[in-house]
Amino acid sequence: MSATASMPRERVFRLVPATTAPKAATKTATTAPVETSPVAPLKTSCSSCHLREICLPCGLAGNDIERLDGLKFARRRIAAGQAIYHEGEAFHFIYAVRMGTFKSSLVLADGRDQVSGFHMAGELMGLDGVAHGKHASTAVALEDAEVCAIPYSHLNELAATSSNLQHIVSRLMSREIVREHSLMLLLGSMNAEERLAAFLLNLSQRLKARGYSPTEFHLRMSRQEIGSYLGMKLETVSRTFSAFQQQGLLEVDKRHIRIVDVPAMTRAFELRVH
């Protein structure tokens, strides 16, 4: 058995520029992150942000929204393939995605990384850093992107003035826990088809919530990254895509996806999760 051996799994996986058309970056995602970011110190207020319904302010009443506008934070542009923060770095900021898509990942002993999540507009990243004051994962942009860098200590000060605001932060953390719950369910008890169906439907819902088509979209991540996230090999991901296409559930052309038969997809996935 492979208690010890079984080492060389895959060859080198360098962090790729990540997207189909990222002319923007030959850089290898190892650029030093600038936690004390200057770049785009544009003043932005949550109350007027087009993402306010799905981002941090979500659920806040008028009074607290104004208070949230007291929050000072910088916007930062991130080129495709660049990291905002790395696992192990000191934790100071949480990040709200304004534009683009990110993956967060954890490093395994053999140097590969496992993707633990994908993040799109309005979603927060970095909350896992609160635990030990260090980032517990690495966040990399899958395409040119923009984030709000929110100083965590500042957010806390503000939260101290409003129990509602405090509750929002707690709720966001808890939501992250719940999100990971469902990923655990997926990894622990679904087969390849169910995993991919769950993944695509989840993506679909999130795109829909952001005003995009829920049935036709462009994947920002590679088969390798999808596989890493879903706990399967890239070849299996590819095969499963093909299988769905043959079954008439999907139309797949590389990273362009069209969900043809939503009910059937939903069935394939709901079989296991309720």
Place this chain on the structure above:
Amino acid sequence: MSATASMPRERVFRLVPATTAPKAATKTATTAPVETSPVAPLKTSCSSCHLREICLPCGLAGNDIERLDGLKFARRRIAAGQAIYHEGEAFHFIYAVRMGTFKSSLVLADGRDQVSGFHMAGELMGLDGVAHGKHASTAVALEDAEVCAIPYSHLNELAATSSNLQHIVSRLMSREIVREHSLMLLLGSMNAEERLAAFLLNLSQRLKARGYSPTEFHLRMSRQEIGSYLGMKLETVSRTFSAFQQQGLLEVDKRHIRIVDVPAMTRAFELRVH
């Protein structure tokens, strides 16, 4: 991810009796939970609790500890097999384990449940309920147990008076996120031996932190529950135990475990996670 119905597929999953029914209680863990618990309204203070180093107060300074003593909560005894709360129920309390072991689990569409964690003395349960005001998992005692039922709203009031205290709560939530991260790593990229090794070593560490032997202990959970937690079938768990025994890493007698070769176990597991 959510859903409504579920449909047949090709493979049949019969509904198994929900769980390895614990004999201590022929009741099927469906006892109505008493959120507004009376039972044991003993006044307990954190500052004098023998678990203070590993439980809620962990990391608090003298001043805040006293403040924490203002926290009013009840102790509750839970019989083996009984649930403290069920998935979907309104969330009001978080629970700190005083004695005994718990599992928390999520229900799958086919009626089986997947174990998402095991909890022992000093650990908190229920933080996943903050997200939506409903418990996102079910917590069941694996042996006769005792918990502190802490009213979440009360904890919040108290937290509002101390930023340190607030930070403690946030940190605990974040720690839960990080904990789930590592489970995701495990489920996403380890084989059976690595999973079981990781599980046993984790258990070992936690027992050690509580003053028990890290190398010899009694499992409170069945093969079925371990398998559910680790994303493998109970037969595979059993076989893997046997394999470890044959390799001279473990001595196994049903639920009695003795880790004979800790370094080798560690290697089997560290191979993947750093």
Place this chain on the structure above:
DNA sequence: CGTCTTTTTGAATACTGTCAATTTAAGTGG
């Protein structure tokens, strides 16, 4: 003492992983 559950073990099967080859898309540089 009989019944029910848990655990172990065997044999066969199924699924995913591994290895390898090919195709397609895209970036690089002459």
Place this chain on the structure above:
DNA sequence: CCACTTAAATTGACAGTATTCAAAAAGACG
């Protein structure tokens, strides 16, 4: 602009690990 190089994705063949089905042994409990 085209030839060259590199990466992503697809597909086939085969291997290996975990699951499924089945049966038996070992406890636990009334």
